[in-house]
Amino acid sequence: MSKVLLPTSQGAIYRPPTPTNASREVARGRPVTASPNWADHVKENAVDGRNDTKYHSDTTGANPKPWLLVNLVGSMWVKKIRVLPYVGGKPYRVTDYQFLLGNDEPPTAMNFSQYDLVGAIDGPVPRVEKWHEFDVSPPRCSRYVAVYKHIARPFDTYVMEVAELEVIDLY
Ligand SMILES: [Ca+2]
Numbered sequence: 001m002s003k004v005l006l007p008t009s010q011g012a013i014y015r016p017p018t019p020t021n022a023s024r025e026v027a028r029g030r031p032v033t034a035s036p037n038w039a040d041h042v043k044e045n046a047v048d049g050r051n052d053t054k055y056h057s058d059t060t061g062a063n064p065k066p067w068l069l070v071n072l073v074g075s076m077w078v079k080k081i082r083v084l085p086y087v088g089g090k091p092y093r094v095t096d097y098q099f100l101l102g103n104d105e106p107p108t109a110m111n112f113s114q115y116d117l118v119g120a121i122d123g124p125v126p127r128v129e130k131w132h133e134f135d136v137s138p139p140r141c142s143r144y145v146a147v148y149k150h151i152a153r154p155f156d157t158y159v160m161e162v163a164e165l166e167v168i169d170l171y
Contacts, residue, residue, distance in 0.1 A: 023079060035066040054164075065148070068160070069105075069146045081167055084165075087126075089127070095123030100115035102142060103143055115146060119132075119134025147165065
């Protein structure tokens with residue numbers, strides 16, 4: 001065993017457990033689960049930091065209530081959700097979107113009964129690409145963020161397209 005002496009100028013940094021007013025984006029690159037996707041529009045595209053890539057749910061009819069779930073990996077004081085749906089020429093698809101926060105993975109797919117609803121886009125939206133923001137007040141300590149198209153609609157209204165999702169926390 002050997003001891004290492006630290007220079008006296010170094011000290012421990014103590015971070016208080018209560019959040020400050022500093023905020024940051026915490027969803028980018030985090031693990032994502034979702035309904036099956038269409039073509040190469042994979043679920044990870046929703047949190048890749050690019051507005052020109054998207055998650056696009058499948059068109060088989062097997063999943064008329066698509067969902068996407070981001071695991072923030074740790075519990076975060078979520079104070080805002082920002083979302084850029086992909087509208088394109090199909091604004092009728094941007095309907096029935098719910099945004100939910102939870103502590104645990106759903107026991108079964110789409111069972112968000114233990115989650116808190118913090119935002120919604122009832123749609124249809126105008127035919128323009130636009131960010132939507134939902135304040136969470138007071139901030140909610142959360143590990144999971146879900147986007148859920150909670151009403152089953154016929155083809156192809158049921159398709160969910162999310163270009164980007166951002167989650168802002170206090171720390
Ligand atoms: Ca993207």
